[in-house]
Amino acid sequence: ELKVEQNPLFLSMQEGKNYTIYCNYSTTSDRLYWYRQDPGKSLESLFVLLSNGAVKQEGRLMASLDTKARLSTLHITAAVHDLSATYFCAVDGRGQFYFGTGTSLTVIP
Amino acid sequence: NAGVMQNPRHLVRRRGQEARLRCSPMKGHSHVYWYRQLPEEGLKFMVYLQKENIIDESGMPKERFSAEFPKEGPSILRIQQVVRGDSAAYFCASSRQGALYEQYFGPGTRLTVT
Numbered sequence: 001e002l003k004v005e006q007n008p009l010f011l012s013m014q015e016g017k018n019y020t021i022y023c024n025y026s027t028t029s030d031r032l033y034w035y036r037q038d039p040g041k042s043l044e045s046l047f048v049l050l051s052n053g054a055v056k057q058e059g060r061l062m063a064s065l066d067t068k069a070r071l072s073t074l075h076i077t078a079a080v081h082d083l084s085a086t087y088f089c090a091v092d093g094r095g096q097f098y099f100g101t102g103t104s105l106t107v108i109p
Numbered sequence: 110n111a112g113v114m115q116n117p118r119h120l121v122r123r124r125g126q127e128a129r130l131r132c133s134p135m136k137g138h139s140h141v142y143w144y145r146q147l148p149e150e151g152l153k154f155m156v157y158l159q160k161e162n163i164i165d166e167s168g169m170p171k172e173r174f175s176a177e178f179p180k181e182g183p184s185i186l187r188i189q190q191v192v193r194g195d196s197a198a199y200f201c202a203s204s205r206q207g208a209l210y211e212q213y214f215g216p217g218t219r220l221t222v223t
Contacts, residue, residue, distance in 0.1 A: 033211065033212075035214075040219075041216070041217075042200060042214045042215060042216045042217050043152075043200070043214040045211065045213070045214075048211055088151055088152070090152075096142065096154040096157055096165060096167075096168065097142070097144075097152070097154060097202075097212060098154070099144075099151035099152045099153070100151055101150065101151045102150075102151050
């Protein structure tokens with residue numbers, strides 16, 4: 001079974017700081033997705049990374065994919081309170097998505 | 110274009126009752142996936158369906174759980190004789206053609222078993 005690990009599991013950061021969330025997965029896959037989930041809500045798609053070396057940016061978030069290292073990163077720049085949420089990475093394993101455990105991010109003033 | 114729709118949004122059942130969760134995919138999508146999320150955990154795959162076909166049910170518990178996606182109407186996830194451990198959020202996702210396409214998630218059904 002494909003395993004997806006995220007770290008850290010919990011992240012508390014001050015506004016204005018930078019940080020990176022890591023997502024490692026166990027077998028070959030060329031497609032990786034990042035989602036955001038607010039408490040009690042569904043998943044909101046953030047990024048779709050479809051090839052090795054893919055980098056995508058939206059606002060203060062930037063995601064990258066290294067398929068050879070089986071690693072994706074989600075970098076947060078100059079965090080603001082609105083980014084507080086749980087972030088999941090998911091790897092496409094032939095039809096089903098395998099989700100990481102999630103990173104619960106809290107941005108404090 | 111309406112997104113993925115799920116109903117009910119909240120469902121309370123007593124132990125031993127049946128729970129039926131419905132999912133209508135996005136327009137133009139013919140593939141449906143069901144996931145379960147326990148509190149403080151990530152989503153776990155349950156089943157992947159196409160119209161009238163189960164493609165992959167490797168994540169479904171062997172007993173009490175079943176899923177269908179009929180030619181007409183929504184996909185249904187059915188849980189018979191619910192137990193407290195079935196309390197979770199159940200999310201449905203849909204995609205255009207399956208493995209190569211992005212999945213879009215519905216709002217989820219939060220099942221509480223009392």
